[in-house]
Amino acid sequence: MGRPDSNFGLRPPLLTPPSPKQTQTRTSPDPWAGGVGGGARVALVEELALSFSGKATLRSDGREGGRGRQGGVEGQVLAPARARREAAGDLSAPLSLRGGARLFLVRAIAFGLAGERARGGRGGASAAAGPAHPVPAGLPLASAFTTEMATAEVIKIGKKLYEGKTKEVYELLDNPGKVLLQSKDQITAGNAARKNHLEGKAAISNKITSCIFKLLQEAGIKTAFTKKCGDTAFIAPQCEMIPIEWVCRRIATGSFLKRNPGVKEGYKFYPPKVELFFKDDANNDPQWSEEQVIAAKWCFAGLNIGQTEVDIMSHSTQAIFEILEKSWLPQNCTLVDMKIEFGVDVTTKEIVLADVIDNDSWRLWPSGDRTQQKDKQSYRDLKEVTPEGLQMVKRNFEWVAERVELLHKVQSPCRVVVLMGSTSDLGHCEKIKKACGNYGIPCELRVTSAHKGPDETLKIKAEYEGDGIPTVFVAVAGRSNGLGPVMSGNTAYPVVNCPPLTPDWGAQDVWSSLRMPSGLGCSTILSPEGAAQFAAQIFGLNNHLVWAKLRGGMLNTWVSLKQADKKIRECSL
Incomplete structure (x- = not known):
């Protein structure tokens, strides 16, 4: 699939800045005219052509026109450059971007193009140098430049690895193990028995795939x-x-x-x-x-x-x-x-x-x-x-x-509120918060004691009930757990007990989380990660992003078991 037209984060070898003569304003109808001037741009294009061995394809808009022709360079860069050489009497070998490695310039293709766009196409002698030319589609503006020169960022494209009905795949010379997939403006049906050019389809397909x-x-x-x-x-x-x-x-x-x-x-x-x-x-x-x-x-x-x-x-x-x-x-x-x-x-x-x-x-x-x-x-x-x-x-x-x-986008917001009876349980609560983060669920930590300050506990409960955000309360209390039962008896929101049990009294303390009076429905989960997962399963009923993470986690667990089984069988043979 082959044409990028935005930032790749890859920089080319340092290019020699153009001479003052090269940066003079040109009056020829150069598609890149504006800003510093056509000469600097042609110099950059020519230098790029000479700096990289191999077939270098510079695409101004990255498209191939959807009809199999090379777009951008031949008509918009090389032709003006050749015309200038001929006008100057330069009859040397014709300028050509041929050879072995494809080159894509994806930010400011030349000095001055970014400057022209940054000024909105106004100002300076270059604005009056000739008729206005539209900026080729797909060329994003460089993010920053100090004067009228932009830092060009390039990516070197190698050979075409594959071409299908609607895409092409190219190797990346500077990034082994990675490829570039380029969509085409083509739509097909019946194994290409029917096919048509559909302008804009490449961008649509790429947007959908990326999302x-x-x-x-x-x-x-x-x-x-x-x-x-x-x-x-x-x-x-x-x-x-x-x-x-x-x-x-x-x-x-x-x-x-x-x-x-x-x-x-x-x-x-x-x-x-x-x-x-x-x-x-x-x-x-x-x-x-x-x-x-x-x-x-x-x-x-x-x-x-x-x-x-x-x-x-x-x-x-x-x-x-x-x-x-x-x-x-x-x-x-x-x-x-x-x-x-x-x-x-x-x-x-x-x-x-x-x-x-x-x-x-x-x-x-x-x-x-x-x-x-x-x-x-x-x-x-x-x-x-x-x-x-x-x-x-x-x-x-x-x-x-x-x-x-x-x-x-989240259609239904959600939240977990962890109530701890003492800051001595903070480490246990932090594990719950971290696990909630894995599901993209916001988590808040609060300190309150249902035994020593029940009024404050119920005040905190009312605070979260009042803003309308679906909430799961997780009660973290060792010894005698009063938080979970008190919360469960006074709210319609789900309540989960997650007591931080200790080796000495844990076997006895857990009963304060397990044996509940009638009318209380709080569950008890000993693992901090399990408590977060249970909350995620509740939210996943109405939040597809949380549900997707749960489903993906289920798949990965299944795959890891399958691979472990295969490894064990291979070792035992």
């Missing part, structure tokens, strides 16, 4: 995603891809109905149904069984794909689907089904979620209504592709891209 992968990472899912790079690309760990599409379905529709005659559309699967399809365009991606995957005896990045690995991918597919399904519900959207792919990280040798998850990857029905579908199915269903039809499809994609950002 979804971040959401899953926060939930604890291992993903091949490092950071978003501009509008249409992101950096990811390099993976050897496992050629299986994993499909997870909640509702029967689409190809499932064709392959399973008699099943009515709308049939719901509990749990979600997982299917496997071998990636083989020539044979229309045939459905495979888990046994076929195992029989293939694949090895990727040194990892043999056997029963354990297939089980991990199957369970991960279900967990990922459930997390995203839960995340879309607050937006009143039903995630019907989705497809994902896994790869083996070449560095860690772990199976990770890879490729992309964008609007091509799922069926999404607002209000659970198929007629309102916002996914790629609206493109598949077009009897004839027309400009109007493509605009309708694009509006659907934009609708999803706008709402996918909302998946990161």
Whole structure:
């Protein structure tokens, strides 16, 4: 997928500053004109072309125009530079950005461009040097500059590792083990039997993928995603891809109905149904069984794909689907089904979620209504592709891209309040607070004694009841626990006892947390981490972000046990 257009945090070798002569204002209609002047910019471009061996592609907007042509450089930088050389009588070898390593300038491509943008295109002789030229799309403004020069930040792109129907993958020369995935402005259906250019789709797809992968990472899912790079690309760990599409379905529709005659559309699967399809365009991606995957005896990045690995991918597919399904519900959207792919990280040798998850990857029905579908199915269903039809499809994609950002927002706030009978229990309470932080739950610590100051205890309770934020109270009291029962008898909020038991009297003290009078419903959990998890499970009923972390934790626990079992079996052979 190959074109970044924002900050990568990578700096090039120090470039020689332009001479005063080079920084004089140019009057030629240079697309980069403005600020310091065209000469400095051309000097920078030429120096970059000479400084890096290999094929250097400088993309002003990072796009390839969606029609397979190199965008940006040839028409906007090299042509003006060549014209200047010819005008000066320079008949030497033509300026060319050819060779071995692709180069992307992603901040201020040249001195002065940032200065022009910072001034809003006004002021100085350069503003009147010629006709105004729009700043090429996708070039973000450098974050800081001292004079009219910006510090260029570059990333060196190596060979193309893969090109698919909607993306390209490039190696990163300065970042071994990482790759750049670049989306295309192309939409396809039926294994590319139908394909069209759709302006802006690359940015939409990249935005959706970046948001979804971040959401899953926060939930604890291992993903091949490092950071978003501009509008249409992101950096990811390099993976050897496992050629299986994993499909997870909640509702029967689409190809499932064709392959399973008699099943009515709308049939719901509990749990979600997982299917496997071998990636083989020539044979229309045939459905495979888990046994076929195992029989293939694949090895990727040194990892043999056997029963354990297939089980991990199957369970991960279900967990990922459930997390995203839960995340879309607050937006009143039903995630019907989705497809994902896994790869083996070449560095860690772990199976990770890879490729992309964008609007091509799922069926999404607002209000659970198929007629309102916002996914790629609206493109598949077009009897004839027309400009109007493509605009309708694009509006659907934009609708999803706008709402996918909302998946990161908390719909229902929550809070844990830990009440300790004495500061001597602070260490125990700090463990609860830390565990709450792992679920993204705010936690407050208070000191109060239900035995020595019951009025103050009830005053604290009323304080938290009055602001309307859903709260779980955790009572931490050793010896005779009065906090938990008093709180439980005077609030409708959940109360959890988490007594800090000691070896000497712990066996006796615990009964003050276990045997409650009638009418009290506080639970007792001895582990600080367990108390935080129980609170998270309560909040997770209405907070999809907390629920996602719980679900991700369940998956990781299952995977670690599965891997431990495999290791033990291998050692005993």
